[in-house]
Amino acid sequence: MLEQKQYQPEMDVREKLDFGLDETIAKYWVDGCPFRTRIMDAMQISFPEGERYFIMSVRPFKQDITDAKQLADVKAFMRQEAQHGIAHNQYNELLKKQGMPVDEIVDQHKDIIQNKYLKKFSKEFNIALTAGFEHYTALMAEAFFSRKEVVAGFDPRMKNLLAWHAVEEMEHRSVAFDVMQNVANVGYAMRVWAMMYGTFQTLKFMFSNANTMLKADGFSRWERLKLFTKNLGWMYGRKGVFSSFTKPLLAYFKPSFHPEHIPVVHNYPAWVNVFNETGDAAAAGKAFVAAAH
Numbered sequence: 001m002l003e004q005k006q007y008q009p010e011m012d013v014r015e016k017l018d019f020g021l022d023e024t025i026a027k028y029w030v031d032g033c034p035f036r037t038r039i040m041d042a043m044q045i046s047f048p049e050g051e052r053y054f055i056m057s058v059r060p061f062k063q064d065i066t067d068a069k070q071l072a073d074v075k076a077f078m079r080q081e082a083q084h085g086i087a088h089n090q091y092n093e094l095l096k097k098q099g100m101p102v103d104e105i106v107d108q109h110k111d112i113i114q115n116k117y118l119k120k121f122s123k124e125f126n127i128a129l130t131a132g133f134e135h136y137t138a139l140m141a142e143a144f145f146s147r148k149e150v151v152a153g154f155d156p157r158m159k160n161l162l163a164w165h166a167v168e169e170m171e172h173r174s175v176a177f178d179v180m181q182n183v184a185n186v187g188y189a190m191r192v193w194a195m196m197y198g199t200f201q202t203l204k205f206m207f208s209n210a211n212t213m214l215k216a217d218g219f220s221r222w223e224r225l226k227l228f229t230k231n232l233g234w235m236y237g238r239k240g241v242f243s244s245f246t247k248p249l250l251a252y253f254k255p256s257f258h259p260e261h262i263p264v265v266h267n268y269p270a271w272v273n274v275f276n277e278t279g280d281a282a283a284a285g286k287a288f289v290a291a292a293h
Contacts, residue, residue, distance in 0.1 A: 005260040009268065011076040011171045015083055017281045019161045021090050027098055031153035034217060035210070035227035036234060040158075042209035045092060045102065046109050047165075048085040050133065053113045055081050057130040058176060060123045061183045070178060077175040080168045087161060100213050109205065128186045128194035131176040134259075135195070135252050136202060138173035139245040141166035141265040148292045150241055160285030167271050167288070173259040188255050195252055267291035 030036040055078045065071045096102045117126055144150050145166055151159050180186045214224050236243045248262045270291035275284035 003256060003258075003261040005258060006263040008174065008260050009171050009264060009272070011073065011080065011168075012272075013076055013079040013083065014164070014168070014275070014281070015079075017083075017087065017164060019087065019090075019164075019281060020157045021087075021094060021161070023094060023097060025094065025155050025157060029155035029158050033153075033231070034214060034219065035231045038210040038213045038217070039206065039231075039235070041095060041100070041213060042206050044088050044162075045095065045105055045209055046205060047088040048092065049106060049109045049113060051081040051085040051088075053117065053126075054130045054134065054176065056118065057123070057126040058179055061127065061179050064183050065179070070182070073172070073175050074179065077172040080172055084165055084168070087165070091158075091161070095213075100216055105209050105212060124180075124184050124186050125190060125194055127176060127180045127184045128190050129198050131180045131191070132195035132198035132252070133202070134169070134173060134176045135249070136198070137165075137169040138259060138262075139248055141170055141268070142248065143241050143245045145267065145288055145292055146244075146265050147239075148289060151289060156282070156285075159289065160282050163271060163285040163288045164281050166265075167268060170264045170268060177259050192253055266293075 026032070028034050028037040030040050058074055058077065062071070062074055065074060092102050092106070117129065121129070140162070145163060151162075154162075180191065211224060214227065219227065233240060235241055251257055251262065267288055271284045271288040274287040275281060278284070
């Protein structure tokens with residue numbers, strides 16, 4: 001039996017949002033925990049370059065799109081991703097002031113994108129890789145915002161930043177995938193290989209970047225290992241942040257998979273309704289969390 005597509009929200013480009021990111025944000029803003037904070041920092045530190053890569057992966061196929069709605073979706077996708085990059089760059093500037101080696105990490109990521117992905121991989125593999133990465137980011141809302149307990153100890157400003165980003169990732173979750181399938185004509189084998197490669201790259205950079213930042217914080221190798229071991233349950237336990245979306249993540253490997261087979265997180269309307277009424281991302285973020293399980 002073919003899976004049915006779920007409700008797909010409309011994309012809305014929300015620009016110039018102010019999340020109040022400043023130096024009053026605690027150094028360890030996730031539960032006061034160095035490891036959890038640096039894991040989150042390690043993920044988001046690569047967002048600006050990652051968003052640019054996603055845009056560059058889609059752009060070569062733009063001229064071949066003949067469907068008016070798909071072309072409009074691609075344009076909205078690019079604008080949303082550009083705004084995400086701008087916002088996360090603001091936070092990266094705060095990390096620099098903490099003494100984090102942001103430029104070193106970002107330059108490494110940029111070099112891999114420019115001199116490996118874009119130069120050595122085909123444009124078809126790049127759009128497949130982007131579709132895989134987008135599947136990860138589309139599940140961010142489920143991982144962090146479906147349950148109140150996950151973000152209970154987050155700094156409110158960072159919580160609001162991530163909530164907005166997660167909402168928009170759900171809104172454009174199908175764009176790169178549809179370009180990959182319908183315009184680039186990428187087959188199942190390449191799609192699966194790109195997802196496997198992207199999964200390896202995601203984990204590699206997340207843990208490597210977190211380790212680099214914890215080292216810059218002054219933690220010894222033994223202390224970093226103890227922090228990792230202590231937080232394994234938080235990441236991959238029965239109710240772990242990352243293990244919580246294993247099933248929808250693996251759904252990507254079904255030959256018949258489409259991003260819209262996975263429902264958007266149940267509290268998505270709470271964020272959108274409040275933002276549409278107030279234009280306030282902080283109020284929307286608060287409503288988003290309040291409506292979580």
